[in-house]
Amino acid sequence: MSRYVVMGKYTPKAFQGFIQNPNQDRSTAVKALSEATGGKLESFAITRGKYDFYAVVSGDMPFENVAAVKLAVEASGAVSDMTILEEMDMNKAAEVAAKAAGGYKAPGQ
Numbered sequence: 001m002s003r004y005v006v007m008g009k010y011t012p013k014a015f016q017g018f019i020q021n022p023n024q025d026r027s028t029a030v031k032a033l034s035e036a037t038g039g040k041l042e043s044f045a046i047t048r049g050k051y052d053f054y055a056v057v058s059g060d061m062p063f064e065n066v067a068a069v070k071l072a073v074e075a076s077g078a079v080s081d082m083t084i085l086e087e088m089d090m091n092k093a094a095e096v097a098a099k100a101a102g103g104y105k106a107p108g109q
Contacts, residue, residue: 008082037065
């Protein structure tokens with residue numbers, strides 16, 4: 001099972017929509033997008049800071065499905081700078097790195 005953290009920034013177009021309808025629940029739209037691509041929305045929050053929102057999505061879905069959501073959402077003009085972080089197993093990566101490091105020579109060595 002894959003797990004992704006998705007963060008993004010709302011555009012002025014989105015902020016206009018929030019002002020016109022200040023009571024909307026964006027998690028409903030995020031949940032629908034997650035389910036349409038084979039995922040399950042674990043959490044969604046509006047945030048302060050560099051990003052305006054984050055979502056945690058999991059499921060048996062390849063990275064391309066989450067990338068498709070990025071394409072669709074950014075194409076709408078409501079979101080920019082959408083960043084996708086994929087959860088990984090550092091121990092497995094370190095095992096592979098240990099094997100690879102044995103045969104690697106840095107420049108000049």
